[in-house]
Structure formats: C-alpha cells, structure tokens
Amino acid sequence: MLTKRQNLLETIKGGNPDRFVKQYEFMNLIMEAPIGAMCGPGQTIKNGWGITFTWPEGQLGGFPIHDDAHKVLKDITDWRSQVKAPAVETSDEAWAAAVAHANAVDRNEEFVTAFVAPGIFEMTHHLMSMEDALMALYEEPEAMHDLIDYLVEYELAYAKEMVSRLHPDCIFHHDDWGSQRSSFVSPEMFEEFFVPAYKKIYGFYKDNGVELIVHHSDSYAANLVPAMIEMGIDIWQGVMTTNNVPELIKKYGGQISFMGDIDSGVIDFPGWTPEIVFEKTKEACERCGKLYFIPGASHGLNFGCFPGVYESNDEAIDKMSALMF
Amino acid sequence: MSKIEEVKAKVEAGKSKLVPVLVQEALDEGSAPAEILQAMVDSMGVVGDKFSSGEIFVPEMLIAAKAMSKGVEVLKPLMAGDGSASLGTCVIGTVAGDLHDIGKNLVSMMIESAGFDMVDLGVDVPADTFVQAVKDNANVKLVACSGLLTTTMPALKEAVQTIKTAYPDLKVIVGGAPVTPEYATEVGADGYAPDAGSAAVKAKELVTA
Numbered sequence: 001m002l003t004k005r006q007n008l009l010e011t012i013k014g015g016n017p018d019r020f021v022k023q024y025e026f027m028n029l030i031m032e033a034p035i036g037a038m039c040g041p042g043q044t045i046k047n048g049w050g051i052t053f054t055w056p057e058g059q060l061g062g063f064p065i066h067d068d069a070h071k072v073l074k075d076i077t078d079w080r081s082q083v084k085a086p087a088v089e090t091s092d093e094a095w096a097a098a099v100a101h102a103n104a105v106d107r108n109e110e111f112v113t114a115f116v117a118p119g120i121f122e123m124t125h126h127l128m129s130m131e132d133a134l135m136a137l138y139e140e141p142e143a144m145h146d147l148i149d150y151l152v153e154y155e156l157a158y159a160k161e162m163v164s165r166l167h168p169d170c171i172f173h174h175d176d177w178g179s180q181r182s183s184f185v186s187p188e189m190f191e192e193f194f195v196p197a198y199k200k201i202y203g204f205y206k207d208n209g210v211e212l213i214v215h216h217s218d219s220y221a222a223n224l225v226p227a228m229i230e231m232g233i234d235i236w237q238g239v240m241t242t243n244n245v246p247e248l249i250k251k252y253g254g255q256i257s258f259m260g261d262i263d264s265g266v267i268d269f270p271g272w273t274p275e276i277v278f279e280k281t282k283e284a285c286e287r288c289g290k291l292y293f294i295p296g297a298s299h300g301l302n303f304g305c306f307p308g309v310y311e312s313n314d315e316a317i318d319k320m321s322a323l324m325f
Numbered sequence: 326m327s328k329i330e331e332v333k334a335k336v337e338a339g340k341s342k343l344v345p346v347l348v349q350e351a352l353d354e355g356s357a358p359a360e361i362l363q364a365m366v367d368s369m370g371v372v373g374d375k376f377s378s379g380e381i382f383v384p385e386m387l388i389a390a391k392a393m394s395k396g397v398e399v400l401k402p403l404m405a406g407d408g409s410a411s412l413g414t415c416v417i418g419t420v421a422g423d424l425h426d427i428g429k430n431l432v433s434m435m436i437e438s439a440g441f442d443m444v445d446l447g448v449d450v451p452a453d454t455f456v457q458a459v460k461d462n463a464n465v466k467l468v469a470c471s472g473l474l475t476t477t478m479p480a481l482k483e484a485v486q487t488i489k490t491a492y493p494d495l496k497v498i499v500g501g502a503p504v505t506p507e508y509a510t511e512v513g514a515d516g517y518a519p520d521a522g523s524a525a526v527k528a529k530e531l532v533t534a
Contacts, residue, residue, distance in 0.1 A: 056422055056449070060474055063424040130427045134384040135391065138339065179428070180502050181520060186382045265503045269475035305476075 003109045012234060012257040014291050019321035021259075021294040022314050024302035027113035027170055027214065028105045032097035033162060034089035035116065038062075048086025051126045060305050066129035073128035076136040076143045083127060083147065085154040088161050095165045102166040111170035111212055114162055116155070117300075119175020120197050121184075123151050130184075137189060144193060152197045156204055163208045170212040171205050172237070174300055178219030180242050180263075187223050195227050202232040218264065218298040222248055229255045236260075238298045246287045253292035261288055264299040268309045274316075277309065281316035285324060295320070328354050329364045332396065336368040339388030344396040358403045362440075365393045369438035373522030383431065386521065390434045411442055412532055413466030416458045418446030420480040425473035425501070431521040432469060432500060439525040441467065452480070452487035459492055466532040469524070470514075472501040482512040489513050496531040500524060 002010060002018050008026040010017040039045045039053035039062035046052045052070045055062035068074075073082050089095065105112045118126060124147065125133040136144050162168070177194075178184055185193075202213050215228065218238030225248060228236055239245055239260040248258055261284040267277045284295050295317050297304065304310035326334070328351040335343050344365075351361050372389045375381045415436050419429045426448050437443045444462050446454060459465045468488050472481035481504070485497050498516040499509050509517035516531050518524035 054424070056424065058476070059422055059424075060476055066426075130383075131387060131430060135387050137384055138388050182379055182382060184383050186385075189382070189384065265475050269478075269503075 005108060005110055008111075008294075011291060011294065014254055017290060017325075019325050020285060020290070020317050022317045022321075023259075023294070023296035023310070025314075026111055027172055027302070028110040029113050029115050029172060029302060030098050030101050030166060030168070031115055032101055033114060033166065034094040034098070035158070036086065049083070049123075049127065064126045064129075071128060071132075072126075073132075076128065076132070076140045076147065079143060079147045079150075083150070085150070088154075088158045090161055095161075099165050102168070107169060112166065112168050113170040113172050113214075114166055114168040115172050115174075116159075117174035117216075119173060120148060120151050120155070120201075121175050121177060121194055124148065134184065137185065137193060141192075148193060148197050152200055155201055159201065159204055159208075163205070163210070168205075168210055170214060171202075171210055172214045172216065173201075174216045176219055176238075177217045177224060178221045180240050181220055183219070183221050183224055187227065190224055190227055195230055198231040198233075206232055214259070216300040218260070218300055225252055225256065235294065237294075237296075238300055240298050241284075245284075245293070246289075249288055249292045257292040257294065258288070259294035259296055260298045261293070262295060262297050262313070264297045264305070267313065268297055268299060268304045268306055270306060272306055272309050272312075274312045277312040278316040278319065281313060282320060285317070285320040290324065329356055329361060332361060333364045333368040336365050336389055336392045336396065337372055339385060339392050341388065341392040341395045344392040345399045348396040348399040352399070352403070358400045362397070362400055362404070365396050366438065366440050369393055369435065370525070373435050373438075373525050375522070377520050377522035386431065386435070390438055393438055411464075412440040412529060413442070414444060414462050414464045415441040415467040415469055415528065416444045416446065416455060416462065416465055417469040417471070418450035418455060418458075419448040419471045419473070420477055420484045421449055421451045422480050423472055423474050423477040424448045425471070428473065428501065428521070429469075429471040432471065432518075432524045435521040435525040436467075436469065436528045439529050441528065450484075452484040455484055455488050456491045459488070459495065465495065467496045467498060467528055469498045469500070469528070472499070472504060475503050478503060478508070485512045485514050498524065498527055498531060 004026045007017050008021050011021050037045050037047045039055045041055050042057040044054040050072045052065045053062040102112045212234050214235040214237050215233045216237045220242045222243040235257045237259040239258045240263050245258050245261040262280050267280050332347045376386050417433045433443050433445050470484045488497055496515045499514040500518050506517045516527045518527045
C-alpha cells in the first residue's frame with residue numbers, strides 16, 4: 001500500500017495510485033504559524049492590517065466590514081498613506097509551536113503543509129470592499145498594480161521567514177477568484193494583475209524546496225486554469241461542479257490536478273445524511289476517474305461545517321476506492 | 326451615430342466621465358429626458374445579458390452602472406416628480422444571519438438600472454424589517470431577498486413568508502448561491518434569478534406582468 005504522499009504523487013503525475021486520495025489526508029496542515037489574527041465563530045476582530053472582521057454566532061464564516069467607519073482603504077490613489085503592512089513575526093517564540101509541529105511530521109507519509117490566507121486578490125477587497133477593488137482595476141490600474149506589488153512583497157517577506165523555519169513540502173494557499181457561476185474578473189484582467197503576482201509568490205516557494213502548490217478557490221474558475229498552470233499551481237482545491245471537472249481533467253490533466261467536484265453546499269448543510277454524502281461522492285468519483293482528481297468537498301479546510309460530514313465524506317471515498325480500484 | 330446612440334454605447338463601455346457630458350449634449354440637441362433615460366436602461370439591459378452569458382464580468386458591470394448613475398444625475402433635476410419613468414420601488418436585503426453583500430449589491434444596482442427606485446436594507450435583515458420597509462416607503466412593487474448560506478435558507482423562507490402574509494399581492498424575488506428555482510417556489514417566492522443580469526429582467530417581468 002502506498003503512503004498518503006506516494007498515493008497523491010501517483011494520482012497527480014498520472015501513475016498508478018492504489019486508491020483515491022481522501023480529501024486533505026496528504027496535507028499535514030501547520031496551523032500554528034503566526035500568519036496573523038483570524039476571526040473565530042462569534043468574534044469581531046481587527047487584524048494587523050486594520051481590517052475588521054465579524055463572524056456571527058451560528059454562521060459559517062467571518063466577513064470583513066466595509067462601512068465608512070471600518071473600511072481601511074478609502075481612496076486607492078492614496079493607498080500608500082492608508083495601507084500599512086504589519087510586521088512579519090521573526091521571533092523564535094512566535095514560531096516555536098509551528099516548528100515543533102512541522103518537525104513531528106513523518107514526511108514520507110505526509111506533506112508538511114503551510115497554510116496561507118488571505119490571498120492577494122482577497123486582500124485587495126478586504127482592504128477596500130469588493131466593489132471598490134474591482135472598479136479600481138479599471139479606473140486606477142497603476143495604483144492597483146502598485147498596491148498588489150506591495151501585498152506581494154509582504155507575502156514574500158512572510159514566505160521567507162516561514163520557509164526558513166518550517167521547510168514546508170506543500171503550500172495550501174487561499175484566494176477565492178470567483179462566484180459559483182463565474183470568475184470575478186476576466187481572464188485578460190486576471191492575467192494582467194494577478195498572474196505576475198502569483199508567479200513571483202509560487203515561484204519563490206518552488207525555488208525554496210516546496211514541492212507542491214495547492215490553491216484554494218471554491219468557485220467557478222475554469223476560464224482561469226491556463227493562468228493557474230502558468231502560476232505553478234499543482235492542485236486546484238475547491239473546484240465546484242459548475243466547472244465541468246471531467247472536461248478540465250481531459251484538457252489539463254498532467255499539467256494540473258483538481259480537488260473537489262463535490263459542492264459543500266449540497267452535502268454540508270443542517271439536513272445532511274450519509275446517503276446524500278455517498279451519492280454525491282459516487283457521482284464525482286465516477287465522472288472524474290482515478291487520475292488528476294482528488295474527491296472532496298469544496299470547503300477550504302480539513303473539516304466540515306456540520307459535525308460528521310467530513311468523516312462521512314472520507315467513508316464514502318473509502319467505499320468508492322473499494323469499488324473502483 | 327446619434328447622441329443618444331453615443332450615450333448607449335458609452336454606458337455599455339462604462340465611461341463614467343463621458344456619459345454625463347453626452348447626456349447634456351443629447352438634452353441640448355432636444356432629446357427628451359425620458360428618452361435618454363430609456364436609452365441608458367436599454368444599455369444596462371445589454372450589459373446584464375452579457376454578464377449572464379459570461380461575456381463580461383463584475384468589473385465591467387460595475388463601471389457601466391456607475392456610468393449610468395452619472396448620466397442619471399444630469400437627468401434627475403429635469404425628471405423630478407415624473408413617476409412615469411419609474412417601475413416602482415424595490416426593497417432589497419440579505420436575510421437575517423447572513424452578512425454577504427456583494428451579490429445583493431450587484432442585484433440592487435442592476436434592478437435600479439432597469440428603472441426601479443431602490444431601498445437597500447443592507448445585510449442581516451430580519452423578516453419584520455422587510456415588512457416595515459414596505460410599509461414605510463411609497464409605491465413598493467417588489468421585494469428582493471438574498472441568502473448565500475445553507476444555514477440562512479430558513480431565514481430566507483421566513484422572510485418570504487412574512488412578507489407574503491403581510492402583503493399577499495406584493496411580488497417577491499429571491500436569489501443566492503444555494504437557492505434554486507424549486508426552492509424559490511417551495512418558499513412561496515414569485516421569482517428567482519441566478520445572477521444580477523437575470524434579476525433585473527425578472528424584476529421587470531414580475532411588476533409589468
């Protein structure tokens with residue numbers, strides 16, 4: 001039996017996996033790294049950039065607040081005086097828990113995986129709201145290029161520190177690039193503003209010992225797959241059924257792999273049942289096949305929103321492995 | 326190209342500095358304000374269709390709507406009190422417990438561009454607040470409720486049913502990622518739209534039927 005790591009590599013390299021990769025099993029996620037304040041259920045926080053997030057009790061995630069009192073960037077042309085990056089943590093103490101976790105991982109079995117969020121596109125709209133950020137791409141392109149460069153430089157400074165301490169094998173990087181029906185921006189605009197940014201970021205990781213780039217965008221983004229390949233993404237996690245994943249695998253398998261094809265909304269909801277989870281998992285496995293595909297919910301971390309869903313999905317994948325391998 | 330045709334083309338292209346100038350020039354040439362407004366509404370209809378078909382994306386829709394609103398600013402003083410240009414008032418909001426605002430804002434913008442006066446209640450809106458807004462505002466013809474989370478679908482249902490109980494003849498349209506046409510029917514909504522462009526078409530259809 002292949003290790004989780006070996007089985008993943010066989011799957012994404014078109015070899016001979018002996019079972020389906022089971023969701024996030026190949027990633028041992030190091031969540032202790034000092035990447036900045038994250039909002040938890042029922043909390044309202046202000047992060048190091050000054051962005052205020054709130055997460056209503058009983059709901060599924062946090063949201064940046066963009067009323068006049070809270071919006072960090074009110075005028076893109078004046079971003080230099082309004083946006084101040086926080087300092088990257090460089091003390092041994094701040095990194096100790098993450099380093100201990102990374103050192104405890106058996107790298108033959110799993111990938112030591114650093115988690116990075118939010119992404120560059122998300123940062124632009126967290127700072128100034130989605131509407132302002134998207135309009136600025138048209139109305140103030142030079143300022144947006146400069147702001148994006150600044151965000152990239154910050155991430156590279158963090159990446160340098162993180163890589164030197166954790167030596168990750170894999171990066172799991174969030175940046176949502178679309179709704180469930182379309183990408184937020186056109187492929188041309190994406191190519192102009194975000195591809196160069198990610199070529200720098202993912203290029204740095206690859207040049208510094210990272211073997212695998214897994215990018216999360218639980219959305220439609222089929223029109224951005226050529227750009228993802230150009231950026232150096234190995235696995236697109238969160239691919240929703242609206243993307244026609246079997247077609248993507250046929251077209252791009254071997255250059256990039258796809259993780260998802262089970263929309264979280266249809267299995268991870270208050271009335272979920274193991275039968276629903278199995279039905280959706282079976283459909284995904286049968287239509288996508290054994291190579292360049294990792295079945296799993298589109299959700300961007302290794303747990304479900306409702307207790308038992310993630311585990312039920314794992315069981316469903318085990319059943320499909322028994323049936324198809 | 327006539328001045329009105331130019332207005333249409335520049336709204337579609339999102340030229341927010343140029344559109345008010347062209348609108349003024351069209352007025353100076355003798356075009357009626359209502360005619361110019363209709364041209365811009367038609368233009369936004371094209372923008373909505375192109376968005377629905379995937380030909381354009383959110384930024385293009387945003388800059389087109391901004392261009393139209395700049396044109397409307399020129400027309401507004403000339404059309405004050407002219408109710409004939411409006412399709413009525415639309416109350417819009419994201420339902421209780423849900424803080425998603427992007428989709429709701431896009432829908433609001435496109436429905437406004439179709440000729441409605443908008444009352445935007447924001448996010449996390451309790452069912453009773455929708456009803457109160459209908460009561461507090463004149464000529465409300467439509468309520469649009471958005472829900473983006475599987476966990477807030479019960480709140481969407483409650484909102485629709487509360488509005489329909491208070492105002493059985495008022496049209497209610499719903500949307501959001503987990504919402505399907507079947508679910509819309511199940512909760513008693515009159516209409517459903519999968520995206521902002523289609524929402525404007527559906528809104529108009531509901532109140533003019």
